[in-house]
Amino acid sequence: MGSTSWAARWFLSCLVAGGVLAGIAAGTPAGTPAGAPGGSSPMAVPARAPAAAPAAPDQAYEAVDAFLREQIDVLGIPGAALAVVRDGVQVHSAAFGRADDSGRAMTAQTPVLLASTSKSLTAIAVMQQVEAGRLQLDEPVRTYLPWFTLKDNRSASITVRHLLHQSSGMASGDTAFEASDAEGPEAIEEGVRALSDSPLAGEPGEAFRYASANFNVLGLLVQTVSGQPFGAYMEQHVFGPLGMAHSHPTRAAAREDNMASGYSLWFGAFWRQTDVPAPSTGMPSTTMYASAEDLGHELVALLGEGRYGDRSLLQPESVHALLTPRVRVDGSKEYAMGWFTRPLSESADGDVAVPRVLEHQGEWGNTHTFKAMVPASGLGVALVVNANDTSAPSRLKALDSNVLRILHGQPPAPTVVQEDWLQRHSWVVSLALLLAELLSLALALTVLFRKRAPVRKRAPARKRWFLLAYAVTALALDAFALWLCLIYAPSRFETNLAVIVRQFPDVGISLVPVLVLALIWPLPRTVLLLAGLFTSRPAPGRRQSTSRA
Secondary structure, three states, X not given: OOHHHHXXXXXXXXXXXXXXXHHHHXXXXXXXXXOOOOOOOOOOOOOOOOOOOOOOHHHHHHHHHHHHHHHHHHHOOOEEEEEEEEOOEEEEEEEEEEOOOOOOEOOOOOOEEOHHHHHHHHHHHHHHHHHOOOOOOOOEHHHXXXXXXXXXXXXXXXXXXXXHOOOOOOOOOOOHHHXXXXXXXXXXXXXXXXXXXXXXXXXXXXXXXXXXXXXXXXXXXXXXXXXXXXXXXXXXXXXXXXXXXXXXXXXXXXXXXXXXXXXXXEOOOEEEEOOOOOOHHXXXXXXXXXXXXXXXXXXXXXXXXXXXXXXXXXXXXXXXXXXXXXXXXXXXXXXXXXXXXXXXXXXXXXXXXOOEXXXXXXXXXXXXXXXXEEOOOOEEEEEEEOEEOOOOOHHHHHHHHHHHHHHOOOOOOOOEOOOOHHHHOHHHHHHXXXXXXXXXXXXXXXXXXXXXXOOOOOOOHHHHHHHHHHHHHHHHHHXXXXXXXHHHHHHHOOOOHHHHHHHOHHHHHHHHHHHHHHHHOHHHHHHHHHHOOOOOOOOOOOOOOOOOO
């Protein structure tokens, strides 16, 4: 094979590897206007404002429905459902699109994986146990779980209140439960015990640090002091009293109730029904299921001082404690027990006193959920979407704030993507890495197994320099791939690689073979290439000449 062909292959391999590096370094600033999921141009997602701000509740509900229908068409979202409560009554519900690939219609009673909006339900269960005298908010966790420990002696001072207010010192990187497939009543305890190797990111009670692990420990506390499996407790003492007939602690139960299938946006281009793992290890924090209508029942109870119909779920003082923020998140945002709170910027212009909203969003690899309450006006909103775009979840989060805007007489605002370049185009980066690794593999195999010229004691100088340069560049590509996958991306997204692979399926399908090649192939490739610097085999059918003719 001629030197020109070798040079071309060498240049192509270097170009691809370098392109990946350059692409990541050339990130677009956060806040770039969003395009439709399948597009690449930075255009705002259309959000037509109503001709006039809604002047009456019925008009507001019609405007909300029209907005959601439009956004489902624009974004291609499979399905969504909405419930609105006001002054202790559900005043509106609606559903749009399909629940699964069969075309089954989405309804306000269709269960959806809640993700992090599970947390407020667990907080209710905890406060029930506080009322029963089985838990005390300022007692250390070890009072109830003597074996509880982290990789830090300071964990002995973590209290029940610290967990509820996300101030235990645990960090969001403690997400091993999300990569687990554990099921059954013992799964929650196994997940909490697995935290023993997790370090604390700060002093307990010092500052807000969001971590789903906090609520998994709370779920285990409820399970321990009540003497019931957590899922059974939720069904009997929370879902039952609230009339949440389409809410479930496990995927198996939700499937029997015709839950909606989840969808992920693949390669920024198309929505695909995707079965993302939802282990019961994380049930108290992320993997419960409920319909939009059922979530409205929860909001009615919390806005009504703990009562739903003729039943008392919590005492008024417990609801007050649950909804009172005690730790600052940033700026004007604070955290209560399973609820973020902030000034309601979506309220009508000219308000002298801006009310506060309590809210929480749930983000899974294939679902998006939202709950919000405005105690000053008695308004509550629940929105569930059986899909999620993990590359740019802010597109769906914009639906949440715009629903609040419309209900307060404001036109919807254009969607602005908040995620950085790496997250929005992570599937491009993973595919580029895979292509670079495959080209590098093909070049190495060609070099090592091509038909050889008659043997020489040493390869020509030009070839030696090429082999050496290729060996170094290929190792650099492998090292970069491992650094990006094992160090940078987990740190950037505050999670671990297993969660990235499972929650970003279009990224994971490329990253897995990249990691296999980067881990297994470098050593034998380097040894064989370096051996080729000094010797080459004779071509088949030819013998080494020892004298000149």
